[in-house]
Amino acid sequence: MPLVAGVDSSTQSCKIVVRDAETGALVRQARAPHPDGTEVDPEAWWQALTDAVGTMGGLGDMAAVSVAGQQHGMVCLDDAGRVVRPALLWNDTRSAGAAADLVAEAGTGEAGRRFWADAVGSVPVASFTVTKLRWLARHEPANADRVAAVCLPHDWLTWRLGGGGDLAALRTDRSDASGTGYWSPATGEYRPDLLEQALGRRPALPVVLGPAESAGTVGGAYGSVLLGPGAGDNAGAALGVGARPGDVVVSIGTSGTVFSVADTPAADPDGAVAGFADATGRYLPLVCTLNAARVLDAAAALLRVDLADLADLALAAPAGADGLVLVPYLEGERTPNRPDATGAVHGLTLRTSTPAHLARAAVEGMLCALADGLDALRAQGARVDRVILVGGGARSAAVRRIAPQVFGCPVLVPPPGEYVADGAARQAAWLALGGTEPPQWTVGATEEYATEPVPAIRARYAEARDRIVDRADG
Ligand SMILES: Nc1ncnc2c1ncn2[C@@H]1O[C@H](COP(=O)(O)OP(=O)(O)O)[C@@H](O)[C@H]1O
Ligand SMILES: O=C(CO)[C@@H](O)[C@H](O)COP(=O)(O)O
DSSP: OOEEEEEEEOSSEEEEEEEETTTOOEEEEEEEEOOSSSEEOHHHHHHHHHHHHHHTTOSTTEEEEEEEEOSSOBEEEOTTSOBSSOEEOTTOOTTHHHHHHHHHHTOSTHHHHHHHHHHHSSOOOTTSHHHHHHHHHHHOHHHHHHOSEEEOHHHHHHHHHTTOOOGGGOEEEHHHHTTSSSEETTTTEEOHHHHHHHHSSOOBOOEEEOTTOOOOBOOGGGTTSEEOOOEEHHHHHHHHHTOOTTEEEEEESSSEEEEEOBSSOOOOTTSSSEEEEOSSSSEEEEEEESOSHHHHHHHHHHHTOOHHHHHHHHHHSOTTGGGOEEEOOBTBBTTTTBTTBOOEEEOOOTTTOSHHHHHHHHHHHHHHHHHHHHHHHHHTTOOOSEEEEESGGGGOHHHHHHHHHHHSSOEEEOOSOOHHHHHHHHHHHHHHHOSSSOOOOOOOOOEEEOOOOOHHHHHHHHHHTTOOOBOTTO
16 A cells, blocks of 8 residues: 655644555545744745654655645745745735736736736735735845845645756646746746736746646655645645535635635736636636634623633534624735735624623624625636635534535535645645546545525625724834
8 A cells, every 4th residue: 555645734734644555545644833924934844754753654655645734825945945934924914015016017906907917817915926926026135136036825835845956847736836926827828027016027937737747756765755736735635535516625724715715817807706716627716814713812801701712602602603703804805905914803892792792793893804705706707616614723613614604505514634734635635546547535424514594694794894904013
């Protein structure tokens, strides 16, 4: 039985799973934490990956390993392959002004947004790599001058696993390339002109691999282990849950994402839907919010309870929390594009001033933002046959039970698991076994949550959503 490993280098931690390539059976797994913050030295990801690999006994018996990771992060390398400055992550909003400038340079209003949606499938906001490069050029010109190559977190980890060194060995895949803002999912080509527009130069970029192409082999002692192309974490999750056209996946991790597998590329000039590629040769239209599981973490901290108690509290309050609404923009927001926004609580009365009401409002507010994403996806023509809920936040009983009330449809919850790492492992198995499709693995017993929809929750949220103030230091 050949074994394969899949890695999820996500915002908060590095997770690794080892599975039987043929059956998908889980053999072992490990994780290691990442540092906090929206600016991180990539060396910390490498340390976490090597710690997790060490915990699970090394890579020596693997046929292949593939790395999925948080999307968009800007990793700049100098001509000796050294990191130029700490990576700016997908949730770092300092490049919001650069994003607005890049869009405006392409045309006024709708014309600028349309240009980008047509060129690269997405209208850039602060999350996209291209905007971070513009920020670098404007704010740290000396660093910008040293940039010989730009890559993404999963590209860099794959390259390091392969031994690093030569910048020409950098590899990425379609799904992660599609989050840069200078690669087009529709044409499958880089847009070096847009890269140059942002940075003022054209540094080297990773070669974009197809779904089951190899990025080489692991360096050093593990020289016979094949390296998979890797993926952006959302494309990894789609592969991990086995999403097919008509499935919408809602992932509640550090980010909240709503995405589906599609046969044609998306190009939404409103900018709500990012027109990404997936990890199988298809497309992955996706809506992303900056505020998801950490809204629950923050509510639990405010109420001085743990996450299980937060869920109990939320389920003890009535649906709609008697009109208490929490607008969850604690980190600013990406969809809608409000990088300087703050969160807000509306509808406080003596009756709603209870821990249970606040807990309920936190869960509902976070889910309402994702429901808006579901609407945006539908507006782009996405088929919604099934909604599949994954990510750390799906471990909350309150999230699972309240989601159908807010989304207006039943929700399927696969067993708790690391679906991004599983997707990467499935990609590694595809590489190791060959074939035109990834191997068929089963996900395990999925639970269906089908509570009656409560439209009043979203109606009340819609009243509150725009009544917020920006950051005092924004
Ligand atoms: N039982 C739970 N209830 C609510 N949130 C949870 C629960 N278990 C984990 N989480 C949250 O999930 C988040 C991590 O999810 P994960 O999908 O691993 O994120 P990421 O991939 O962004 O690192 C954390 O913010 C954590 O608090
Ligand atoms: O920016 C996006 C998607 O466009 C995020 O989904 C990141 O890819 C981070 O993912 P998590 O660490 O929250 O899983």
